[in-house]
Amino acid sequence: MTIDFNKNGDGLVPVIVQDNTTKTVLMLGYMNEEAFEKTKVSGLVTFFSRSKNRLWTKGETSGNVLKLIDMKVDCDGDTILVKVQPNGPTCHTGTDTCWYEENKSDFGFLSRLEEIIDSRVAEGNSQSSYVASLFAKGINKIAQKVGEEAVEIVIEAKDNNDDLFLNEGADLLFHYLMLLKAKGFTLEDVVSVLESRHQ
Template identity: 55%
Template sequence: MKLDFDKMGGLIPAIIQDNNTNKVLMLGFMNEEAFEQTRQTGKVTFYSRSKNRLWMKGETSGNVLKVVDITADCDNDTLLVKAIPAGPVCHTGNDTCFGEENAEDIMFLKYLQNFIERRRQDMPEGSYTTSLFSKGVNRMAQKVGEEAVETVIEATNGTEEGFIYEASDMIYHLIVLLTSKGMRIEDLARELKKRHKE
């Protein structure tokens, strides 16, 4: 990544985006040293224009920003940093520096699959998810079918609460099955998007 630090006197803007919710959290500036420290430590470090020094986000509050990915724009003079915040990002205590709540419920499905993938890698004892992976793809597929039937029963003869509960079970087991097949929930979104007609 060949970045152009010359346009703004040695600094480039860095847009920080939550990797899980896609919310823009804040905007800061990096010089070359801050950029290198961010890459090496995996924690977002800025150049503070008011303090005239490097400043790791969360160095006093503990609310660090753990780097997931760094991408430069087409002119190589702005960065998009996808990160996972350890707490509120703004010094005011708000989730973001733009006063927005950092929550998109639909994005929890992405977080959940990341968690399920970690379970598959670590296979901790006593975990229900571990037990599903241990029993293999046939059992995982069977569980999706069982939960689908229970969802249909609740939809036709049950309660709204029961329907949401069983549908959630079905989605969870489907994500486990997707993970076992090396696929992501985003693959389903892409397939549905491809089929969609206005």
């Protein structure tokens, strides 16, 4: 890893801090060569504080340290990407990130779909919403739909119609997300179980 600490003439390079699990950008700081070496040795992210004019290990007073997972240098050798496991909120204001964003896993469209399911259930309009109407019938009916969709995808898996197979897969996943909601869980809870098995 070759880093050009003298490119800007002040011995500092910007450091982008990213949660290794959620991929959320948590903060931006600066390192000099000494902070970089201390980070590698200690395993805790250490910056050079421009306001205090000294090394500063994140969380040294709050306890909200950033455990080092990985470091990469960009193509120009003048910016560091630090992947971390945060212990608590990162920003000094008490928020997860310095951009006031919540640090949570994002599964792209599946996360949006969970939000849509949440809103349909909260609205409770069973006349115009399939989700609300299914929830109005109770958890047994939701579980039954998951079972029906599971059987249908098994049937389609034995045929050669890829379009029907993928559509049944979408139906199964959609109804499973509803069952998770009905049980008080989210996709992130399932991913946590899978991650614990992987370790």
